[in-house]
Amino acid sequence: MIADGKIRLLQRKACVLRKHIVRMVRASKTGHLGGSCSCADIVAALYFSEMNVDSSNPAKPDRDRLILSKGHSALAQYAALAELGYFPLDELDRIKRIGAVLQGHPDLTKTPGIEANTGSLGQGLSIANGMALAARLDGMQYRIYVILGDGEINEGQVWEAAMFAAFHKLDLVVAILDKNGIQGMGFTKDSLDTTPLGDKWRSFGWNVIEIDGHDMEQVLSALDQAKHCNGKPTIIIAETVKGKGISFAENNVGYHNVAITQEQYDTAIRELNAVLAGLPC
Protein backbone atom coordinates (compact mmCIF):
# COMPACT_ATOMS: atom_id res chain seq x y z
CA MET A 1 0.00 0.00 0.00
CA ILE A 2 1.44 3.32 -1.07
CA ALA A 3 0.77 6.32 1.15
CA ASP A 4 -1.93 8.67 -0.10
CA GLY A 5 0.34 11.65 0.46
CA LYS A 6 2.96 10.27 -1.88
CA ILE A 7 0.41 9.51 -4.57
CA ARG A 8 -1.05 13.00 -4.28
CA LEU A 9 2.38 14.60 -4.42
CA LEU A 10 3.22 12.74 -7.62
CA GLN A 11 -0.18 13.53 -9.13
CA ARG A 12 0.53 17.20 -8.42
CA LYS A 13 3.97 16.86 -10.02
CA ALA A 14 2.44 15.30 -13.14
CA CYS A 15 0.01 18.20 -13.31
CA VAL A 16 2.87 20.71 -13.00
CA LEU A 17 4.71 18.88 -15.79
CA ARG A 18 1.63 19.20 -18.01
CA LYS A 19 1.47 22.93 -17.30
CA HIS A 20 5.13 23.24 -18.34
CA ILE A 21 4.40 21.19 -21.48
CA VAL A 22 1.62 23.59 -22.47
CA ARG A 23 3.93 26.52 -21.68
CA MET A 24 6.63 25.09 -23.96
CA VAL A 25 4.21 24.40 -26.80
CA ARG A 26 3.10 28.03 -26.63
CA ALA A 27 6.68 29.33 -26.34
CA SER A 28 7.90 27.42 -29.36
CA LYS A 29 4.76 28.05 -31.44
CA THR A 30 4.36 24.33 -32.02
CA GLY A 31 5.19 21.15 -30.15
CA HIS A 32 4.42 17.52 -29.39
CA LEU A 33 1.63 18.17 -26.92
CA GLY A 34 -0.25 14.87 -27.07
CA GLY A 35 2.55 12.35 -26.53
CA SER A 36 4.22 14.49 -23.88
CA CYS A 37 1.02 14.67 -21.84
CA SER A 38 0.30 10.94 -22.20
CA CYS A 39 3.57 10.01 -20.49
CA ALA A 40 3.59 12.82 -17.89
CA ASP A 41 2.42 10.61 -14.99
CA ILE A 42 5.07 8.01 -15.79
CA VAL A 43 7.80 10.65 -16.08
CA ALA A 44 6.69 12.20 -12.77
CA ALA A 45 6.74 8.83 -11.01
CA LEU A 46 10.22 8.08 -12.33
CA TYR A 47 11.91 11.40 -11.60
CA PHE A 48 10.16 12.35 -8.37
CA SER A 49 9.96 8.93 -6.73
CA GLU A 50 11.55 5.97 -8.40
CA MET A 51 14.87 7.03 -9.84
CA ASN A 52 18.11 7.62 -8.00
CA VAL A 53 19.18 10.90 -9.60
CA ASP A 54 20.83 14.06 -8.33
CA SER A 55 20.76 17.30 -10.30
CA SER A 56 23.76 18.59 -8.34
CA ASN A 57 25.76 15.58 -9.53
CA PRO A 58 24.19 14.67 -12.88
CA ALA A 59 27.00 12.30 -13.89
CA LYS A 60 27.21 10.26 -10.70
CA PRO A 61 28.06 6.74 -11.86
CA ASP A 62 25.38 4.84 -9.92
CA ARG A 63 22.47 7.01 -11.05
CA ASP A 64 19.44 5.48 -12.68
CA ARG A 65 18.96 6.48 -16.31
CA LEU A 66 15.87 7.46 -18.26
CA ILE A 67 16.00 7.26 -22.04
CA LEU A 68 13.07 8.80 -23.82
CA SER A 69 13.14 6.60 -26.89
CA LYS A 70 10.03 8.40 -28.17
CA GLY A 71 12.18 11.51 -28.23
CA HIS A 72 9.47 13.80 -29.56
CA SER A 73 7.85 13.68 -26.12
CA ALA A 74 10.90 15.45 -24.73
CA LEU A 75 8.70 18.22 -23.31
CA ALA A 76 7.69 15.92 -20.44
CA GLN A 77 11.31 15.13 -19.64
CA TYR A 78 12.41 18.78 -19.96
CA ALA A 79 9.67 19.81 -17.54
CA ALA A 80 10.84 17.26 -14.96
CA LEU A 81 14.52 18.13 -15.37
CA ALA A 82 13.75 21.83 -14.94
CA GLU A 83 11.67 21.11 -11.82
CA LEU A 84 14.60 19.13 -10.41
CA GLY A 85 17.00 21.99 -11.10
CA TYR A 86 19.09 20.54 -13.92
CA PHE A 87 18.67 23.93 -15.62
CA PRO A 88 16.65 27.07 -14.84
CA LEU A 89 12.89 26.99 -15.41
CA ASP A 90 13.33 30.02 -17.70
CA GLU A 91 14.89 27.73 -20.28
CA LEU A 92 11.43 26.25 -20.88
CA ASP A 93 10.45 29.53 -22.55
CA ARG A 94 13.50 29.44 -24.82
CA ILE A 95 12.91 25.94 -26.15
CA LYS A 96 13.86 25.42 -29.81
CA ARG A 97 15.36 28.88 -30.18
CA ILE A 98 18.76 29.08 -31.84
CA GLY A 99 21.41 28.16 -29.28
CA ALA A 100 18.82 26.98 -26.73
CA VAL A 101 19.52 24.40 -24.04
CA LEU A 102 16.30 22.64 -25.06
CA GLN A 103 16.22 21.21 -28.56
CA GLY A 104 13.25 19.79 -30.44
CA HIS A 105 14.47 16.33 -29.48
CA PRO A 106 16.73 15.22 -26.58
CA ASP A 107 20.38 16.18 -27.05
CA LEU A 108 22.81 15.34 -24.27
CA THR A 109 25.41 17.72 -25.67
CA LYS A 110 23.08 20.63 -24.94
CA THR A 111 20.74 19.61 -22.13
CA PRO A 112 21.91 18.58 -18.64
CA GLY A 113 20.21 15.39 -17.46
CA ILE A 114 19.63 13.91 -20.91
CA GLU A 115 21.17 10.44 -21.11
CA ALA A 116 21.04 9.68 -24.84
CA ASN A 117 20.33 11.37 -28.15
CA THR A 118 17.01 10.17 -29.47
CA GLY A 119 14.41 11.42 -31.90
CA SER A 120 14.96 9.05 -34.75
CA LEU A 121 12.56 6.44 -33.41
CA GLY A 122 13.37 2.91 -32.34
CA GLN A 123 16.88 3.32 -30.94
CA GLY A 124 16.40 3.88 -27.20
CA LEU A 125 15.96 0.28 -26.13
CA SER A 126 19.22 -0.71 -27.82
CA ILE A 127 21.02 2.13 -26.04
CA ALA A 128 19.55 0.97 -22.73
CA ASN A 129 20.77 -2.57 -23.44
CA GLY A 130 24.29 -1.22 -23.96
CA MET A 131 24.14 0.59 -20.63
CA ALA A 132 22.89 -2.59 -18.94
CA LEU A 133 25.77 -4.61 -20.39
CA ALA A 134 28.20 -1.99 -19.07
CA ALA A 135 26.53 -2.04 -15.65
CA ARG A 136 26.90 -5.82 -15.53
CA LEU A 137 30.60 -5.63 -16.44
CA ASP A 138 31.14 -2.94 -13.80
CA GLY A 139 29.13 -4.72 -11.10
CA MET A 140 26.73 -1.78 -10.87
CA GLN A 141 23.04 -2.03 -10.08
CA TYR A 142 21.60 1.10 -11.64
CA ARG A 143 18.43 0.70 -13.61
CA ILE A 144 17.82 1.96 -17.11
CA TYR A 145 14.27 3.08 -17.86
CA VAL A 146 13.17 3.49 -21.47
CA ILE A 147 9.93 5.10 -22.56
CA LEU A 148 8.68 3.73 -25.87
CA GLY A 149 5.67 4.77 -27.93
CA ASP A 150 3.16 2.30 -29.33
CA GLY A 151 3.64 3.90 -32.74
CA GLU A 152 7.40 3.83 -32.28
CA ILE A 153 7.44 0.06 -32.02
CA ASN A 154 6.62 -0.07 -35.73
CA GLU A 155 10.41 0.28 -36.01
CA GLY A 156 12.12 -3.10 -36.53
CA GLN A 157 15.09 -2.19 -34.39
CA VAL A 158 12.89 -2.23 -31.28
CA TRP A 159 12.37 -5.97 -31.82
CA GLU A 160 16.07 -6.59 -32.40
CA ALA A 161 16.66 -4.92 -29.05
CA ALA A 162 13.76 -6.80 -27.41
CA MET A 163 15.28 -10.13 -28.48
CA PHE A 164 18.71 -9.08 -27.29
CA ALA A 165 17.59 -7.89 -23.85
CA ALA A 166 15.72 -11.11 -23.10
CA PHE A 167 18.50 -13.33 -24.48
CA HIS A 168 21.03 -11.60 -22.23
CA LYS A 169 18.63 -11.49 -19.24
CA LEU A 170 19.05 -7.73 -18.88
CA ASP A 171 16.86 -7.30 -15.81
CA LEU A 172 18.21 -3.79 -15.18
CA VAL A 173 16.28 -2.66 -18.25
CA VAL A 174 12.74 -1.49 -17.59
CA ALA A 175 10.78 -0.39 -20.65
CA ILE A 176 7.56 1.53 -20.32
CA LEU A 177 5.30 1.50 -23.33
CA ASP A 178 3.22 4.67 -23.50
CA LYS A 179 0.26 3.08 -25.23
CA ASN A 180 -1.70 6.16 -26.16
CA GLY A 181 -3.07 4.57 -29.32
CA ILE A 182 -2.27 7.45 -31.66
CA GLN A 183 0.71 8.10 -33.91
CA GLY A 184 1.55 10.90 -36.31
CA MET A 185 -1.06 10.27 -38.97
CA GLY A 186 -3.83 8.76 -36.90
CA PHE A 187 -4.88 5.93 -34.64
CA THR A 188 -2.22 3.24 -34.28
CA LYS A 189 -4.81 0.53 -34.93
CA ASP A 190 -5.47 2.10 -38.36
CA SER A 191 -1.82 2.89 -39.22
CA LEU A 192 0.04 -0.29 -38.43
CA ASP A 193 -1.68 -2.14 -35.63
CA THR A 194 0.88 -3.18 -33.01
CA THR A 195 -1.52 -5.22 -30.86
CA PRO A 196 -1.63 -7.63 -29.11
CA LEU A 197 1.17 -5.98 -27.19
CA GLY A 198 1.33 -8.12 -24.06
CA ASP A 199 1.50 -11.36 -26.03
CA LYS A 200 4.15 -9.97 -28.36
CA TRP A 201 6.46 -8.93 -25.54
CA ARG A 202 5.81 -12.09 -23.52
CA SER A 203 6.69 -14.20 -26.54
CA PHE A 204 9.94 -12.22 -26.81
CA GLY A 205 10.79 -13.34 -23.27
CA TRP A 206 9.89 -10.22 -21.31
CA ASN A 207 8.21 -9.81 -17.95
CA VAL A 208 5.04 -7.93 -18.91
CA ILE A 209 3.00 -5.74 -16.55
CA GLU A 210 -0.12 -4.07 -17.91
CA ILE A 211 -1.47 -0.99 -16.16
CA ASP A 212 -3.47 2.21 -16.47
CA GLY A 213 -0.68 4.70 -17.12
CA HIS A 214 -2.58 7.54 -15.46
CA ASP A 215 -3.24 5.70 -12.21
CA MET A 216 -0.30 6.76 -10.07
CA GLU A 217 -0.70 3.91 -7.63
CA GLN A 218 -0.55 1.39 -10.48
CA VAL A 219 2.44 3.16 -12.03
CA LEU A 220 4.39 3.03 -8.75
CA SER A 221 3.40 -0.53 -8.05
CA ALA A 222 4.50 -1.65 -11.54
CA LEU A 223 7.87 0.10 -11.20
CA ASP A 224 8.33 -1.66 -7.87
CA GLN A 225 7.42 -5.06 -9.34
CA ALA A 226 9.95 -4.48 -12.13
CA LYS A 227 12.69 -4.15 -9.54
CA HIS A 228 11.89 -7.56 -8.14
CA CYS A 229 11.96 -9.42 -11.44
CA ASN A 230 15.26 -11.26 -11.82
CA GLY A 231 16.63 -12.67 -15.03
CA LYS A 232 14.21 -10.95 -17.37
CA PRO A 233 13.76 -7.43 -18.66
CA THR A 234 10.42 -5.88 -17.75
CA ILE A 235 8.03 -3.94 -19.92
CA ILE A 236 5.22 -1.96 -18.33
CA ILE A 237 2.50 -1.56 -20.91
CA ALA A 238 0.78 1.62 -19.81
CA GLU A 239 -2.64 2.31 -21.26
CA THR A 240 -2.70 6.09 -21.66
CA VAL A 241 -4.67 8.88 -23.28
CA LYS A 242 -2.91 11.08 -25.78
CA GLY A 243 -3.15 14.70 -24.66
CA LYS A 244 -4.20 13.57 -21.16
CA GLY A 245 -5.31 16.42 -18.88
CA ILE A 246 -6.19 18.88 -21.64
CA SER A 247 -9.81 18.47 -22.70
CA PHE A 248 -9.53 19.59 -26.29
CA ALA A 249 -6.43 17.45 -26.96
CA GLU A 250 -7.45 14.24 -25.23
CA ASN A 251 -7.52 11.28 -27.61
CA ASN A 252 -7.58 13.73 -30.51
CA VAL A 253 -5.42 12.76 -33.50
CA GLY A 254 -4.98 16.44 -34.35
CA TYR A 255 -2.85 17.14 -31.28
CA HIS A 256 0.29 15.15 -32.04
CA ASN A 257 2.50 18.10 -32.98
CA VAL A 258 0.58 21.34 -32.90
CA ALA A 259 0.37 25.05 -32.34
CA ILE A 260 -2.12 26.26 -29.73
CA THR A 261 -4.02 29.52 -29.61
CA GLN A 262 -3.99 31.87 -26.63
CA GLU A 263 -7.52 30.73 -25.88
CA GLN A 264 -6.49 27.08 -25.90
CA TYR A 265 -3.51 27.91 -23.71
CA ASP A 266 -5.78 29.64 -21.20
CA THR A 267 -8.22 26.71 -21.25
CA ALA A 268 -5.47 24.16 -20.69
CA ILE A 269 -3.91 26.07 -17.81
CA ARG A 270 -7.32 26.64 -16.23
CA GLU A 271 -8.11 22.94 -16.42
CA LEU A 272 -4.76 21.91 -15.01
CA ASN A 273 -5.04 24.47 -12.19
CA ALA A 274 -8.42 23.00 -11.33
CA VAL A 275 -6.84 19.54 -11.07
CA LEU A 276 -4.10 20.95 -8.84
CA ALA A 277 -6.72 22.61 -6.62
CA GLY A 278 -8.31 19.20 -6.14
CA LEU A 279 -5.02 17.73 -4.95
CA PRO A 280 -4.16 19.46 -1.69
CA CYS A 281 -0.55 19.23 -0.58
Place this chain on the structure above:
Amino acid sequence: MLSIAKTEKSGNTTNPRVAYGEALAELAAENRNIVVLDADLRTSTRSVAVREKFPERFFEMGIAEQNMAATAAGLALAGKIPFINSFAVFCTGRAYDQIRTAICSARLNVKIVGSSAGLSDFGDGCTHQSVEDISLMRSLPNMTVIVPCDAVEVRKAVRGMVEYRGPVYLRLSRSDMPHIFDDALPFHIGRLHKMCDGSDAVIFAAGTMTAKALEASQRLRLGGISAKVINVSTIKPLDVEGVLRESAGTKCVVTAEEHSVIGGLGCAVAAALRKTRVPLEFVGIQDRFGMSGTSHEELLEHYGLTVAAIVSAVKTTLDEQRRSPVPKFCQSSPGSV
Protein backbone atom coordinates in the same frame (compact mmCIF):
# COMPACT_ATOMS: atom_id res chain seq x y z
CA MET B 1 51.47 -12.76 -51.12
CA LEU B 2 51.65 -14.48 -47.78
CA SER B 3 48.69 -16.49 -46.61
CA ILE B 4 46.87 -15.63 -43.40
CA ALA B 5 47.61 -19.03 -41.85
CA LYS B 6 51.32 -18.72 -42.43
CA THR B 7 51.65 -15.29 -40.92
CA GLU B 8 49.14 -15.38 -38.10
CA LYS B 9 51.52 -16.87 -35.57
CA SER B 10 54.43 -14.59 -36.29
CA GLY B 11 52.46 -11.43 -35.51
CA ASN B 12 53.92 -10.12 -38.73
CA THR B 13 50.93 -10.61 -40.95
CA THR B 14 50.25 -8.91 -44.22
CA ASN B 15 46.52 -9.27 -43.72
CA PRO B 16 44.86 -6.16 -42.35
CA ARG B 17 42.01 -8.07 -40.70
CA VAL B 18 44.37 -10.38 -38.86
CA ALA B 19 46.50 -7.44 -37.78
CA TYR B 20 43.36 -5.68 -36.54
CA GLY B 21 42.21 -8.66 -34.47
CA GLU B 22 45.64 -9.11 -32.93
CA ALA B 23 46.04 -5.43 -32.18
CA LEU B 24 42.60 -5.17 -30.64
CA ALA B 25 43.19 -8.22 -28.42
CA GLU B 26 46.47 -6.69 -27.24
CA LEU B 27 44.79 -3.39 -26.49
CA ALA B 28 41.92 -5.15 -24.71
CA ALA B 29 44.52 -6.72 -22.41
CA GLU B 30 45.80 -3.23 -21.56
CA ASN B 31 42.46 -1.46 -21.31
CA ARG B 32 39.55 -3.07 -19.49
CA ASN B 33 37.09 -0.58 -20.97
CA ILE B 34 37.45 -1.99 -24.48
CA VAL B 35 34.41 -4.05 -25.45
CA VAL B 36 33.79 -5.65 -28.83
CA LEU B 37 30.55 -6.27 -30.71
CA ASP B 38 30.10 -8.21 -33.91
CA ALA B 39 27.13 -9.03 -36.13
CA ASP B 40 27.69 -12.71 -36.92
CA LEU B 41 30.92 -12.22 -38.87
CA ARG B 42 33.50 -12.50 -36.10
CA THR B 43 35.80 -15.01 -37.77
CA SER B 44 35.89 -12.91 -40.91
CA THR B 45 36.29 -9.53 -39.20
CA ARG B 46 38.76 -11.19 -36.79
CA SER B 47 37.06 -9.64 -33.79
CA VAL B 48 37.05 -13.28 -32.65
CA ALA B 49 40.59 -12.65 -31.41
CA VAL B 50 39.09 -10.65 -28.53
CA ARG B 51 36.40 -13.24 -27.89
CA GLU B 52 39.06 -15.92 -27.47
CA LYS B 53 40.89 -13.97 -24.78
CA PHE B 54 38.16 -11.90 -23.15
CA PRO B 55 34.82 -13.62 -23.77
CA GLU B 56 33.07 -11.47 -21.14
CA ARG B 57 33.89 -8.36 -23.14
CA PHE B 58 32.77 -9.75 -26.49
CA PHE B 59 29.12 -9.51 -27.53
CA GLU B 60 27.74 -11.50 -30.42
CA MET B 61 24.87 -9.30 -31.53
CA GLY B 62 23.47 -11.63 -34.16
CA ILE B 63 22.58 -10.30 -37.59
CA ALA B 64 21.33 -6.97 -36.30
CA GLU B 65 23.64 -4.10 -37.20
CA GLN B 66 21.23 -1.34 -36.17
CA ASN B 67 20.86 -2.79 -32.70
CA MET B 68 24.64 -3.29 -32.58
CA ALA B 69 25.40 0.36 -33.32
CA ALA B 70 22.90 1.74 -30.80
CA THR B 71 23.90 -0.81 -28.15
CA ALA B 72 27.46 0.42 -28.62
CA ALA B 73 26.18 3.94 -28.00
CA GLY B 74 24.79 2.78 -24.65
CA LEU B 75 28.08 1.08 -23.75
CA ALA B 76 29.97 4.26 -24.60
CA LEU B 77 27.56 6.35 -22.54
CA ALA B 78 28.41 4.10 -19.59
CA GLY B 79 32.15 4.62 -20.05
CA LYS B 80 33.15 1.72 -22.30
CA ILE B 81 35.12 1.89 -25.56
CA PRO B 82 33.04 -0.25 -27.90
CA PHE B 83 34.36 -1.51 -31.23
CA ILE B 84 31.57 -2.59 -33.57
CA ASN B 85 32.40 -4.96 -36.38
CA SER B 86 30.82 -6.09 -39.61
CA PHE B 87 31.45 -5.78 -43.30
CA ALA B 88 31.96 -2.13 -44.18
CA VAL B 89 28.83 -1.99 -46.29
CA PHE B 90 26.59 -3.24 -43.45
CA CYS B 91 28.03 -1.42 -40.48
CA THR B 92 27.99 1.93 -42.28
CA GLY B 93 24.94 1.52 -44.50
CA ARG B 94 22.56 -0.64 -42.51
CA ALA B 95 23.30 1.25 -39.30
CA TYR B 96 23.78 4.71 -40.79
CA ASP B 97 20.99 6.39 -38.85
CA GLN B 98 22.08 4.82 -35.56
CA ILE B 99 25.64 5.99 -36.20
CA ARG B 100 24.33 9.43 -37.08
CA THR B 101 21.85 9.99 -34.26
CA ALA B 102 22.87 7.81 -31.34
CA ILE B 103 26.64 7.99 -31.86
CA CYS B 104 27.81 11.01 -33.85
CA SER B 105 25.31 13.66 -32.75
CA ALA B 106 26.26 12.82 -29.15
CA ARG B 107 29.96 12.52 -30.10
CA LEU B 108 30.21 9.13 -28.40
CA ASN B 109 33.39 7.11 -28.12
CA VAL B 110 32.33 4.32 -30.46
CA LYS B 111 34.73 2.75 -32.96
CA ILE B 112 33.17 1.42 -36.15
CA VAL B 113 35.28 -1.10 -38.03
CA GLY B 114 34.24 -1.79 -41.60
CA SER B 115 35.79 -5.01 -42.80
CA SER B 116 35.96 -6.45 -46.34
CA ALA B 117 35.81 -2.88 -47.61
CA GLY B 118 35.95 -1.69 -51.20
CA LEU B 119 35.87 -4.51 -53.72
CA SER B 120 37.85 -6.90 -51.54
CA ASP B 121 34.92 -9.24 -50.96
CA PHE B 122 35.24 -9.96 -54.65
CA GLY B 123 33.03 -13.04 -54.98
CA ASP B 124 30.01 -11.75 -53.10
CA GLY B 125 29.42 -8.88 -55.49
CA CYS B 126 27.63 -5.58 -55.22
CA THR B 127 25.65 -6.23 -52.03
CA HIS B 128 28.78 -6.97 -50.01
CA GLN B 129 31.18 -4.48 -51.57
CA SER B 130 31.38 -0.99 -50.12
CA VAL B 131 32.34 1.72 -52.53
CA GLU B 132 30.45 4.56 -50.83
CA ASP B 133 31.18 4.00 -47.12
CA ILE B 134 33.85 6.69 -46.84
CA SER B 135 31.47 9.20 -48.35
CA LEU B 136 28.75 8.26 -45.86
CA MET B 137 31.00 8.37 -42.81
CA ARG B 138 32.93 11.45 -43.92
CA SER B 139 29.77 13.52 -44.16
CA LEU B 140 28.91 12.97 -40.50
CA PRO B 141 29.93 15.75 -38.11
CA ASN B 142 32.28 14.55 -35.31
CA MET B 143 33.32 11.46 -37.28
CA THR B 144 36.95 10.55 -37.94
CA VAL B 145 37.68 8.33 -40.96
CA ILE B 146 40.83 6.19 -41.18
CA VAL B 147 41.85 4.05 -44.16
CA PRO B 148 45.18 2.30 -43.44
CA CYS B 149 47.50 1.26 -46.25
CA ASP B 150 48.81 -2.00 -44.79
CA ALA B 151 48.80 -4.29 -41.75
CA VAL B 152 51.50 -2.27 -40.00
CA GLU B 153 49.49 0.89 -40.24
CA VAL B 154 46.35 -0.99 -39.15
CA ARG B 155 48.03 -1.96 -35.86
CA LYS B 156 49.11 1.59 -35.22
CA ALA B 157 45.76 3.01 -36.22
CA VAL B 158 43.86 0.74 -33.80
CA ARG B 159 46.00 2.02 -30.95
CA GLY B 160 45.46 5.58 -32.17
CA MET B 161 41.70 5.00 -32.15
CA VAL B 162 41.72 3.85 -28.54
CA GLU B 163 43.79 6.85 -27.47
CA TYR B 164 41.43 9.24 -29.25
CA ARG B 165 38.09 9.98 -27.63
CA GLY B 166 35.24 10.18 -30.14
CA PRO B 167 33.64 8.27 -32.99
CA VAL B 168 36.02 6.75 -35.53
CA TYR B 169 35.40 4.74 -38.68
CA LEU B 170 38.21 2.34 -39.58
CA ARG B 171 38.08 0.88 -43.07
CA LEU B 172 39.76 -2.48 -43.60
CA SER B 173 40.42 -4.49 -46.72
CA ARG B 174 39.86 -8.23 -46.77
CA SER B 175 42.96 -8.88 -48.88
CA ASP B 176 46.59 -9.23 -47.90
CA MET B 177 48.51 -6.01 -48.49
CA PRO B 178 52.24 -5.53 -49.14
CA HIS B 179 54.23 -4.00 -46.28
CA ILE B 180 54.87 -0.37 -47.15
CA PHE B 181 54.37 1.55 -43.89
CA ASP B 182 57.58 2.11 -41.95
CA ASP B 183 57.23 0.33 -38.62
CA ALA B 184 59.38 3.00 -36.99
CA LEU B 185 57.01 5.79 -38.02
CA PRO B 186 54.53 6.99 -35.43
CA PHE B 187 50.85 7.06 -36.35
CA HIS B 188 48.82 10.11 -35.45
CA ILE B 189 45.23 10.64 -36.48
CA GLY B 190 45.20 13.45 -39.03
CA ARG B 191 48.80 13.10 -40.14
CA LEU B 192 49.89 12.59 -43.75
CA HIS B 193 52.75 10.21 -44.49
CA LYS B 194 55.16 10.92 -47.31
CA MET B 195 56.00 7.55 -48.83
CA CYS B 196 58.39 8.90 -51.48
CA ASP B 197 59.39 12.32 -52.72
CA GLY B 198 58.94 13.88 -56.17
CA SER B 199 58.68 17.27 -57.84
CA ASP B 200 56.47 16.94 -60.95
CA ALA B 201 53.35 15.39 -59.52
CA VAL B 202 51.78 14.50 -56.18
CA ILE B 203 49.73 11.34 -55.73
CA PHE B 204 47.50 11.30 -52.68
CA ALA B 205 46.44 7.73 -52.00
CA ALA B 206 44.76 5.66 -49.32
CA GLY B 207 44.27 2.00 -48.44
CA THR B 208 45.00 -0.53 -51.17
CA MET B 209 45.86 2.24 -53.61
CA THR B 210 48.86 3.56 -51.67
CA ALA B 211 51.03 0.57 -52.65
CA LYS B 212 49.83 0.95 -56.23
CA ALA B 213 50.69 4.64 -56.16
CA LEU B 214 54.21 3.80 -55.00
CA GLU B 215 54.60 1.39 -57.88
CA ALA B 216 53.21 4.01 -60.26
CA SER B 217 55.77 6.50 -58.97
CA GLN B 218 58.58 4.03 -59.72
CA ARG B 219 57.28 3.50 -63.26
CA LEU B 220 56.91 7.22 -63.83
CA ARG B 221 60.48 7.79 -62.65
CA LEU B 222 61.71 5.45 -65.40
CA GLY B 223 59.97 7.76 -67.85
CA GLY B 224 61.56 10.85 -66.32
CA ILE B 225 58.57 11.98 -64.25
CA SER B 226 59.14 12.57 -60.57
CA ALA B 227 55.97 11.82 -58.56
CA LYS B 228 55.63 12.17 -54.81
CA VAL B 229 53.34 9.72 -52.99
CA ILE B 230 51.45 10.77 -49.89
CA ASN B 231 49.56 8.18 -47.85
CA VAL B 232 46.38 9.83 -46.57
CA SER B 233 45.17 7.34 -44.00
CA THR B 234 43.17 9.94 -42.12
CA ILE B 235 40.64 11.06 -44.70
CA LYS B 236 38.79 13.02 -42.04
CA PRO B 237 39.87 15.28 -40.46
CA LEU B 238 42.04 15.83 -43.51
CA ASP B 239 45.35 17.58 -42.91
CA VAL B 240 44.40 20.44 -45.23
CA GLU B 241 47.55 22.42 -44.51
CA GLY B 242 49.62 19.33 -45.22
CA VAL B 243 47.83 18.73 -48.51
CA LEU B 244 48.45 22.35 -49.53
CA ARG B 245 52.10 22.20 -48.42
CA GLU B 246 52.79 18.94 -50.27
CA SER B 247 51.06 20.25 -53.40
CA ALA B 248 52.82 23.61 -53.46
CA GLY B 249 54.87 24.03 -56.62
CA THR B 250 53.78 20.73 -58.17
CA LYS B 251 52.47 20.54 -61.72
CA CYS B 252 49.62 18.18 -61.01
CA VAL B 253 47.82 16.22 -58.34
CA VAL B 254 46.25 12.78 -58.67
CA THR B 255 44.20 11.01 -56.01
CA ALA B 256 43.82 7.23 -55.87
CA GLU B 257 41.24 5.34 -53.82
CA GLU B 258 39.27 2.12 -53.87
CA HIS B 259 36.00 3.98 -53.49
CA SER B 260 33.56 6.01 -55.49
CA VAL B 261 34.94 9.26 -56.87
CA ILE B 262 31.94 10.86 -55.12
CA GLY B 263 32.62 11.87 -51.55
CA GLY B 264 35.86 10.07 -50.81
CA LEU B 265 39.55 10.96 -50.72
CA GLY B 266 39.46 12.67 -54.11
CA CYS B 267 36.70 15.02 -53.07
CA ALA B 268 38.40 15.74 -49.76
CA VAL B 269 41.68 16.62 -51.48
CA ALA B 270 39.88 18.64 -54.15
CA ALA B 271 38.15 20.65 -51.44
CA ALA B 272 41.49 21.30 -49.76
CA LEU B 273 43.01 22.47 -53.06
CA ARG B 274 39.98 24.44 -54.26
CA LYS B 275 41.69 27.81 -54.01
CA THR B 276 44.78 26.69 -55.90
CA ARG B 277 44.98 26.25 -59.64
CA VAL B 278 46.71 22.92 -59.57
CA PRO B 279 45.33 20.45 -62.14
CA LEU B 280 43.70 17.51 -60.40
CA GLU B 281 42.58 14.05 -61.47
CA PHE B 282 40.77 11.27 -59.60
CA VAL B 283 41.50 7.57 -59.84
CA GLY B 284 38.49 5.87 -58.29
CA ILE B 285 35.25 4.09 -59.04
CA GLN B 286 33.14 6.07 -61.48
CA ASP B 287 29.75 6.22 -59.74
CA ARG B 288 29.09 2.52 -60.15
CA PHE B 289 28.29 -0.39 -57.86
CA GLY B 290 30.63 -3.35 -57.55
CA MET B 291 30.07 -6.80 -59.04
CA SER B 292 31.31 -10.35 -58.55
CA GLY B 293 34.74 -11.28 -59.82
CA THR B 294 37.19 -14.16 -59.43
CA SER B 295 39.76 -12.12 -57.50
CA HIS B 296 40.14 -8.74 -55.86
CA GLU B 297 42.86 -7.78 -58.34
CA GLU B 298 40.63 -8.67 -61.28
CA LEU B 299 37.94 -6.33 -59.98
CA LEU B 300 40.43 -3.56 -59.29
CA GLU B 301 41.52 -3.84 -62.91
CA HIS B 302 37.94 -3.88 -64.14
CA TYR B 303 37.19 -0.64 -62.32
CA GLY B 304 40.43 1.04 -63.38
CA LEU B 305 42.11 0.95 -59.98
CA THR B 306 45.54 -0.04 -61.22
CA VAL B 307 49.13 1.13 -61.31
CA ALA B 308 48.68 1.79 -65.04
CA ALA B 309 45.62 3.94 -64.35
CA ILE B 310 47.57 6.07 -61.88
CA VAL B 311 50.51 6.39 -64.30
CA SER B 312 48.13 7.39 -67.06
CA ALA B 313 46.30 9.90 -64.86
CA VAL B 314 49.58 11.57 -63.93
CA LYS B 315 50.81 11.70 -67.55
CA THR B 316 47.51 12.96 -68.96
CA THR B 317 47.17 15.63 -66.32
CA LEU B 318 50.76 16.74 -66.82
CA ASP B 319 50.18 16.90 -70.61
CA GLU B 320 47.09 19.01 -70.15
CA GLN B 321 48.95 21.24 -67.76
CA ARG B 322 51.76 21.70 -70.32
CA ARG B 323 49.34 22.54 -73.14
CA SER B 324 47.34 24.93 -70.99
CA PRO B 325 49.25 25.94 -67.87
CA VAL B 326 46.29 27.84 -66.45
CA PRO B 327 43.01 25.92 -66.33
CA LYS B 328 40.39 27.06 -68.84
CA PHE B 329 37.87 28.06 -66.22
CA CYS B 330 40.45 30.39 -64.73
CA GLN B 331 41.21 32.01 -68.11
CA SER B 332 37.58 32.68 -68.87
CA SER B 333 36.86 34.36 -65.57
CA PRO B 334 40.02 35.84 -64.15
CA GLY B 335 40.11 36.22 -60.45
CA SER B 336 37.56 33.58 -59.69
CA VAL B 337 38.55 30.14 -58.59
